[in-house]
Amino acid sequence: MRVEQLQQHPRTLLQWVHERVKVRAAAVPLVHAAYIPHDESLPHAHALTSTILFNGDTVSKIYAPGVLPRLIYWLAFQAPFPYTHNQAALRAAVLRRNLAGMLTEYWYGENRVARALAIDLIGGRYAITSEFVAGQPPLNRDAAHAFLDDLARRFDAVGLPTWQVDPRQPRSMDNVIETEDGTYRIIDLESGLVSPLASPRAWWRAFQRGLVPIYDDVYFDLTRAWVDTEQDEIRTAMGEQWLAELRELLDCAESEASAWRASEPRIWSRLVLLLRRVFHRSIPIRQA
Numbered sequence: 001m002r003v004e005q006l007q008q009h010p011r012t013l014l015q016w017v018h019e020r021v022k023v024r025a026a027a028v029p030l031v032h033a034a035y036i037p038h039d040e041s042l043p044h045a046h047a048l049t050s051t052i053l054f055n056g057d058t059v060s061k062i063y064a065p066g067v068l069p070r071l072i073y074w075l076a077f078q079a080p081f082p083y084t085h086n087q088a089a090l091r092a093a094v095l096r097r098n099l100a101g102m103l104t105e106y107w108y109g110e111n112r113v114a115r116a117l118a119i120d121l122i123g124g125r126y127a128i129t130s131e132f133v134a135g136q137p138p139l140n141r142d143a144a145h146a147f148l149d150d151l152a153r154r155f156d157a158v159g160l161p162t163w164q165v166d167p168r169q170p171r172s173m174d175n176v177i178e179t180e181d182g183t184y185r186i187i188d189l190e191s192g193l194v195s196p197l198a199s200p201r202a203w204w205r206a207f208q209r210g211l212v213p214i215y216d217d218v219y220f221d222l223t224r225a226w227v228d229t230e231q232d233e234i235r236t237a238m239g240e241q242w243l244a245e246l247r248e249l250l251d252c253a254e255s256e257a258s259a260w261r262a263s264e265p266r267i268w269s270r271l272v273l274l275l276r277r278v279f280h281r282s283i284p285i286r287q288a
Contacts, residue, residue: 034064037123048171049192053122060120060127061190069193076194076213079264083128083190088259090119090126095253096218097130097189100160102246104186106238107154114187133185135177144176147184159222161214162202164189169197191216210273211261220254 036051038044043054049065063083065073070081082089094116101113116130138144148167155162164175165186175188194215198206202214211217227234227246234243261269 034066036062036064036125047174047188047192053127054132055129057132058117058129059114059132059187060122060129061188062122062125062127063192064125065192072194073215076215076268077264077266079266082260082264084126086260086263087119087126088256088263090128092253092256092260093128093190093216094119095249095256096160096216099218099223099246099249099253100155100186100189102242102249103154103158103160104151106234110183112151112183112185113189114185128190130187133177133179133187135179135185138173138176138178138184141173144173144178144184148172148176151186156202157222158226159219161189161191161216161218163191163195163198163214163216189216207272210269210276212268212272218253218257220250220257223250 038051038053045052045054047061049069050061050063053060053062063081065081065084073079073081080086083093097113097116101111101115104110104112114130114133116128118129120127120129145167148165152162152166155165163169164172166172175186177185177187179185194213196213198214203212205219205222206212206214206217209217209219209221211219227243227250231243234246
């Protein structure tokens with residue numbers, strides 16, 4: 001449309017501007033993941049903050065969150081979104097996922113979490129590669145909800161983050177696959193968003209440890225205490241070697257999580273710890 005025509009019809013001008021802005025805004029990844037170049041003819045999927053590539057018996061998840069998720073993470077921790085560039089964060093995510101998987105093996109008799117296999121570079125971007133779980137979305141949502149509810153309570157008891165499996169979280173059902181034999185398995189434990197939606201108990205735990213805001217944090221003191229309490233039963237059910245591997249995985253996961261936290265400013269966490277020192281109040285870390 002010519003400029004002269006637009007000037008003669010203000011309403012038309014506004015409509016033209018609106019359409020142009022709408023087209024431009026749609027191309028900006030505000031919430032959803034930015035486009036990652038890939039072969040459209042190969043199996044893939046798009047999640048809220050990532051692109052998922054299917055490679056036969058493995059799956060690679062490449063994070064590229066939009067402006068809003070990256071902004072929220074920066075406000076929370078004053079650092080770029082971790083799963084796009086921070087190798088310590090990526091290693092911590094892999095180890096956390098496999099730690100959760102080992103614990104589900106003890107609880108349910110088989111691993112209910114897709115095992116993370118590696119951190120790969122794909123097209124110059126980091127990806128978390130894990131085993132492919134064949135299946136479909138849960139056929140019985142009530143049964144899947146009950147599974148997630150049980151799993152979330154178990155995670156909470158041992159200090160694992162519950163956001164990705166909490167049935168009250170609207171997208172948690174997307175993280176569950178029902179296999180051919182009717183077993184439910186978790187395919188994703190890495191959060192795309194920093195969310196304030198947590199129970200008062202969860203926030204109290206975070207403040208006790210100076211881990212605020214809450215984001216994919218394992219409270220390793222709780223995990224170790226649970227393992228120590230349960231060790232005789234674990235040894236009987238799984239064997240001494242399995243228990244030793246669990247403890248070794250705990251050590252590695254805690255080391256990488258500490259390196260991840262140390263690589264970021266995290267002023268809110270530092271402020272909480274500073275206030276505790278200033279007021280000379282030693283807030284006890286209770287096993288709760």
